[in-house]
Amino acid sequence: MNGIDNQVNLFKVFSHLFNYTDETSLIYLVSKASELDVMERVMGVKSRNEYEVGQVFTRKEILSILQLHLIDDYLKRKNSGIEQLINSFILHINGLLEPNNLMFQVRVSDSPELDKIRTLLPDFDFLLKQYKSLAEDGTIDIEFLQVSSKPIGFSQITSQNKKKYVYSNDRLILQLKHMFFSDQSHMYYTKTFETKYTNLFDLLTKETVNLDDFANYQKDTIQSLIKDGYLKIDKENNVEIDKITFIYIIRELHKNQLLNYWHYPKFVRDEIDLLIEDEKLFIENTLFSKEEVKYFNFYLTKRYIQTVMI
Structure with missing residues (x-):
């Protein structure tokens, strides 16, 4: 950090170095359902509005607090502090918002x-x-x-962006999310790769998987996914993902519960727009997700x- 020459760039350390936000500008520190293991999801008595946290969230929280103390100590040695850092960034923002303040x-x-x-x-x-x-x-x-x-x-x-966050409560997308990404799906285990992967998407994108690798009880689901155009079979009888952009969008929904619209390439946004028209996705323009x-x-x-x- 000694090479950072001004307060504004130092403020950006929280995002770029400490990863307080991810590559799509979502706050990385939130608790995510996709980060909870099976025991964390089912154990204990849970209230309706409880904020569920697990080991991954706790690790992120501890690390973020340590990082905050680290930069606070660094700033104090420079006769500054977190307060001055925030105030400097507000001045920077005001320079961009003129004549507003x-x-x-x-x-x-x-x-x-x-x-x-x-x-x-x-x-x-x-x-x-x-x-x-x-x-x-x-x-x-x-x-x-x-x-x-x-x-x-x-x-x-509200956000100044009319299109900000993309969500889904569509039944088909929820079903595909479970089939391709859930560690509770029965689809990721094969006799060749056994439990090397914990979801079907990782299995099919990281390995060459033959249809015969799947057990008979799995093949009906595979054939159904092929029929609906989500999977395909090549000449060697290997199973591959077909609608890869659509499945990628579902992966993002599984990982974060949402997508930050403008942080994806145009071909992904085009697919999102089609899914919004088809009422598979919906969009909100709030500042925070x-x-x-x-x-x-x-x-x-x-x-x-x-x-x-x-």
């Missing part, structure tokens, strides 16, 4: 962390209201926003309450 500044103090959070939350809420106003109206009416005392939820903030909203609420409600109770 975001009113937000993190106070620099030696107060305990909990007191800092209590002080920051109203200002952070006001920052979110400002962005919502900018996204919806193209301008920030500070006087009007200062009159409003009603807090804003993360899910209420549903998974990110759950993550923020988990920390700002449950975790905050736990800290107060302690």
